Amino acid sequence: MTDAAHNSPLSDPIPDKPPRSQWEEVWSQFRRHRGAMISLFILVVIVAGTYLGPLIWRADPQAIPSTLDMIKQRDARPIYTSIWDSGAKVQWANPLGTDNLARDNLARLMYGGRVSIAVGLLAMALSIVLGALVGVLAGYFRRLDSPLMRLTDLFLALPLLPLILVASLLFREPLSAAFGVEGGTFVLIVSLIGITSWMQTARIVRGDVLALKEREFVLAAKSVGTRPGRLIRRHVLPNVLSPIMVSATLGIATAIITESALSFLGFGFPPDFPTWGRLLNDSVDRMVSFPERVLWPGLMISLTVLCVNYIGDGLRDALDPRIRGR
Amino acid sequence: MLTYTIRRLVLAVPTLLFISLVIFLLLELAPGDPMAQVPLTVPAEVKEQMREALGVGQPIWISFPKWLYQFFVIEPMVMIDYYFGTSLSEGQFRAISWQTRSPVMDIVVQRLPQTLWVVGVAYIVGFAIAIPVGIYSAYKQYSLFDNLGTFITMVGFSVPPFFSGVLVIVIFSVQLGWFPSIYDTTLVVNSWESFVKQLNQMFLPVMVLALQITSQTSRFMRSSMLDNLNQDYVRTARAKGLREQAVVMVHVLRNSMIPVITVMALSVPQIFGGAIITEQVFKVNGIGQLLITAIQANDLPMVQTLTFIFAVLIVVFNLIADVLYGLLDPRIRYD
Numbered sequence: 001m002t003d004a005a006h007n008s009p010l011s012d013p014i015p016d017k018p019p020r021s022q023w024e025e026v027w028s029q030f031r032r033h034r035g036a037m038i039s040l041f042i043l044v045v046i047v048a049g050t051y052l053g054p055l056i057w058r059a060d061p062q063a064i065p066s067t068l069d070m071i072k073q074r075d076a077r078p079i080y081t082s083i084w085d086s087g088a089k090v091q092w093a094n095p096l097g098t099d100n101l102a103r104d105n106l107a108r109l110m111y112g113g114r115v116s117i118a119v120g121l122l123a124m125a126l127s128i129v130l131g132a133l134v135g136v137l138a139g140y141f142r143r144l145d146s147p148l149m150r151l152t153d154l155f156l157a158l159p160l161l162p163l164i165l166v167a168s169l170l171f172r173e174p175l176s177a178a179f180g181v182e183g184g185t186f187v188l189i190v191s192l193i194g195i196t197s198w199m200q201t202a203r204i205v206r207g208d209v210l211a212l213k214e215r216e217f218v219l220a221a222k223s224v225g226t227r228p229g230r231l232i233r234r235h236v237l238p239n240v241l242s243p244i245m246v247s248a249t250l251g252i253a254t255a256i257i258t259e260s261a262l263s264f265l266g267f268g269f270p271p272d273f274p275t276w277g278r279l280l281n282d283s284v285d286r287m288v289s290f291p292e293r294v295l296w297p298g299l300m301i302s303l304t305v306l307c308v309n310y311i312g313d314g315l316r317d318a319l320d321p322r323i324r325g326r
Numbered sequence: 327m328l329t330y331t332i333r334r335l336v337l338a339v340p341t342l343l344f345i346s347l348v349i350f351l352l353l354e355l356a357p358g359d360p361m362a363q364v365p366l367t368v369p370a371e372v373k374e375q376m377r378e379a380l381g382v383g384q385p386i387w388i389s390f391p392k393w394l395y396q397f398f399v400i401e402p403m404v405m406i407d408y409y410f411g412t413s414l415s416e417g418q419f420r421a422i423s424w425q426t427r428s429p430v431m432d433i434v435v436q437r438l439p440q441t442l443w444v445v446g447v448a449y450i451v452g453f454a455i456a457i458p459v460g461i462y463s464a465y466k467q468y469s470l471f472d473n474l475g476t477f478i479t480m481v482g483f484s485v486p487p488f489f490s491g492v493l494v495i496v497i498f499s500v501q502l503g504w505f506p507s508i509y510d511t512t513l514v515v516n517s518w519e520s521f522v523k524q525l526n527q528m529f530l531p532v533m534v535l536a537l538q539i540t541s542q543t544s545r546f547m548r549s550s551m552l553d554n555l556n557q558d559y560v561r562t563a564r565a566k567g568l569r570e571q572a573v574v575m576v577h578v579l580r581n582s583m584i585p586v587i588t589v590m591a592l593s594v595p596q597i598f599g600g601a602i603i604t605e606q607v608f609k610v611n612g613i614g615q616l617l618i619t620a621i622q623a624n625d626l627p628m629v630q631t632l633t634f635i636f637a638v639l640i641v642v643f644n645l646i647a648d649v650l651y652g653l654l655d656p657r658i659r660y661d
Contacts, residue, residue, distance in 0.1 A: 035477075035480075153341075154341065154344065154345070156640075156644075157341060157345060157637060157640050157641050157644065158345060158348070158637065158640075159595075159599065159633050159636030159637050159639075159640060160599075161599045161602055162599075162602070162617055162621075162629070162632065162633045162636055163349070163352065163633065165617070165618070165621050166352060166353065166356075166621055166629060166633070167352065169356075169621060169622075170352065170355050170356055253484065257486045260486060260488070261486060261488060261603055264488040264603070264606075265602075265603065265606060265618060266622075267621075277488075280488065280489065280492070281488075284492055287492060287495070287496055287500075288496075288500050291496050291500075294489075294492050294493075294496065295493075295496075298485075298489035298492065298493065299489075301486060301489060302481075302484055302485040302486070302489055305484040305485075305486070306480060306481060306484035306485075309480060309483060309484050310480065313480075
């Protein structure tokens with residue numbers, strides 16, 4: 001503050017807008033990342049397409065017509081095929097064609113996306129909760145630090161893909177009995193992915209909590225008698241939110257890829273239950289004649305993961321106060 | 327440094343033992359019965375004897391030490407016998423695969439070369455592309471090359487191998503017919519033609535695996551180079567009149583390689599894991615495919631051994647990465 005300003009406080013320009021909150025700052029920085037903004041748009045379109053699309057496109061993804069109709073309608077190519085192949089079998093009723101049982105490919109793609117995205121989000125949520133819990137406990141309570149970090153190291157040393165494959169076979173029966181075939185597989189896959197992907201988050205959060213613990217505001221909160229639980233919720237957690245958010249975003253991408261990989265290897269959802277990985281796996285055998293059945297699910301997986309990764313990149317830049325405001 | 331290495335090596339032993347116990351306990355829950363395929367005409371007591379011969383249903387405090395003994399004592403003896411013609415392992419019981427009723431390690435050794443060929447070549451190709459790309463895009467930051475490279479690596483990072491594999495099969499082997507889509511493992515390389523054929527069939531799986539390694543590493547290489555390019559010692563080197571090439575390729579590169587080399591070590595177990603999927607796509611019968619078929623067939627000794635081999639890879643390469651980091655960066659002192 002200069003002397004002049006000190007002497008005449010009334011001549012200071014009065015701010016016409018209230019000061020911007022932290023999240024407004026983050027948003028304005030995020031908007032400058034072109035890739036992230038485009039990705040956010042595409043991702044919103046994909047999610048809206050999978051969740052709202054079935055309200056408009058009312059074909060049933062599981063419905064198999066009666067025998068004669070099925071033989072007539074099955075194995076139709078997408079409409080755009082007729083541009084270069086006038087003899088192709090296309091039907092206006094099925095814009096992306098039908099599969100070998102005459103089920104509508106577009107409807108299956110939408111329902112498959114619902115499942116894949118839901119698995120991605122829930123598995124990410126589970127892994128973030130686990131990771132943040134372990135990280136905060138290890139960083140805040142010195143007594144828990146060593147055993148929890150040993151556990152994290154141990155999980156990092158486990159060969160995860162083989163173990164997920166084994167476990168997905170082992171626990172399938174009991175969970176299917178409890179939640180039904182599809183529900184059981186859903187619970188199984190979400191928990192398997194969540195349980196095997198929390199380690200990076202835990203490490204990052206622990207490091208940040210260790211640094212935060214030495215700061216004055218934590219000491220101040222402690223000195224007025226705040227209990228550890230409240231201190232963590234009120235003062236520590238909000239400050240480690242940005243690394244958690246970044247790893248949450250990237251976690252969605254990993255979870256979607258893992259789910260599709262499991263379905264692709266035949267260890268995921270049951271046959272006939274559409275998810276993007278499952279659709280891809282079912283179509284690989286006939287991909288020479290019907291490349292679109294492989295391309296569309298694969299493109300959707302890749303595009304979703306690409307968008308999520310870009311958003312993660314943009315978020316990391318936006319949440320980094322050293323870059324923000326530049 | 328030596329004491330640190332030794333300490334880490336000693337610590338790795340309980341870690342590996344614990345991991346193998348975890349795998350063992352998990353597999354103990356498996357519902358499968360290796361006698362499920364045996365015809366119903368076989369009497370129950372014979373089946374019981376067969377079960378006993380395979381070691382099914384033993385309590386864990388017998389079966390786990392037995393497996394450890396088989397893996398760490400008998401298998402090395404078999405190997406010594408094979409190379410030196412001795413007969414140390416005679417009369418010893420090796421871990422038997424429930425699928426084929428032959429020793430597990432024999433099958434693993436049969437399958438290993440295919441995986442090593444594909445993974446090894448992909449590893450070399452991946453880093454050979456990634457490092458120059460990373461260097462150049464950092465040096466010309468925000469240039470067209472950098473933006474394009476960043477986009478391509480992001481795509482390579484996001485496209486899962488089971489889609490990129492299928493995609494290159496559709497393009498290069500179905501539409502163009504340049505490369506075979508199925509890996510022929512019976513091919514014996516003994517002449518120039520067969521060598522060319524081997525290269526030809528390796529091209530697609532190597533491409534898919536290398537794309538993943540390249541996109542991960544070149545991003546890392548780029549950011550590591552960027553960290554170093556703005557440092558004071560670079561300005562000093564330029565100020566004393568060194569040629570630009572010497573500044574970038576000697577001073578900056580050598581310092582940026584330190585974290586990249588540890589990533590190179592850490593990515594070895596990762597690409598073995600990634601090879602599980604790639605092998606499945608291209609029908610390479612390596613250890614990844616062996617693992618998948620073993621899990622599907624409930625062949626527990628095989629799954630246990632293979633998973634443990636993957637665990638050993640992870641632990642060993644983590645150790646190598648840490649030791650290399652200490653060796654290369656004089657600022658890091660573990661002692």
